[in-house]
Amino acid sequence: MSDYAAAPAQPIVQGLITIVTPQTGLPFPAFSGTGVSSIVRTPPGSPFSGNAAGDYLLMLDEGLPGDVALDLIFGRSFLTVRGSFTNVVHFGTSIDQKSISYVASTAPGVFVASPVPGIGSNVVRVVLTASSTGLATDPVGSDGNGCEIVIWRGNAGPDSYSTNLTGPLFAPVMI
C-alpha cells in the first residue's frame, strides 16, 4: 500500500491588505494581521519598477519566535480578493491575476530582487492585476474590498532534502 505524508501548515504571515484613503494625501496600503511589520507601495525604478497601484512590499516580521524566514523554494502562499458590491458583477472583483515574489531588504529602505544568502527572503512582493485593463490595481472601490494573504513555509523536514518530480505520473526521478 502506498504511503502518503501529511504535514501541518503553519502560516508565518496571515492577514488582510486594505487601501486607506486619507482625507488629504494619496491612498496607501495597510496590513492587519500577523507576520508583517510594515507594508509600502513598491517604489518605481530599480530594482522592481513598481506599479502605481496594486503593487506592494510586505516586510516580514522580525523578532518573533520560530525563526522561519523564507527560503525561496519553501514559500507557499495564496491570495484571495474580497468582493465589492459596486463591481459590475455585484460582490465580484475585477482582479483576476495575483502574483507573489520573494525578495529581500538588506537595510531599511534598501531592496534587492532576490533572497540574500544568510537572510533569506524577508520581503514579499504582491502584485494584483485586472486583465481587463492590463494594469496593476488596488483592491478598493469597485475593484475589490481588500486582499487576504497567507504565507507559510512548506516542506517541513530537513531543508537539504529535495525531489525533482518529472512525468509520467507515478514515475518520479529521484535526484
Added chain:
Amino acid sequence: MDYAAAPIQPIVQGLLTVAIVAGTPVPTFEGKGVSSVMRTVAPTVPPDIIYTLILDVGLPGNAGELQPGPLLGTPPLPGPQPDARTLINIRGSAMNSVAGGTSIVATGVTYAQPTPGGDGGFTAVLLVFTDTTPAAVDPMGTVASGVEIIIWKGLGGGAVA
C-alpha cells in the same frame, strides 16, 4: 533573524458543487462548518449569481461565527472583517474548451450578516464567480466541476502601514 509561525484551524472546509435539478441549478456543500448553501440570482445586467454559505452555529466555541471588526471613521462604520481567511480553488471541467480547465477567472469573497442580523457577527459568506465577459457564472458544466473552499480565523496581530 527570527520569525513567527501559527497553526491553521479551518472552521469551514469542503466542496461546493452545482447540479441541475428540475431545470434549475441547485448547489450542494459537502464538508464541515456550513449548515446550508443558497444560490441567488438577481435580475441585474449582467445578472448576479451569488452563492451564500451559512456558517454552522453548532461548532464548539462559537467557532462558526466571524466577529465584526472595529468601527472606523466618522460617523463610525464597521471596518473590514479582520480575521477571516478564505482559500478558493476551482475544479476543472473535462468539458471546458481547455480540457480540464475552467472559465472562472476571478472569485469575490464577502463576509456578511444574514437577515435578520443576530448578534452582529458575520455568519454568512458570499461567493461570486466571474468569467472574462465579465459575468457571474456557475461552477458547473463546461465552466467548472465545483469549488473547494477553506475558511479559517487568522486571529491575532494588528494593523501596520
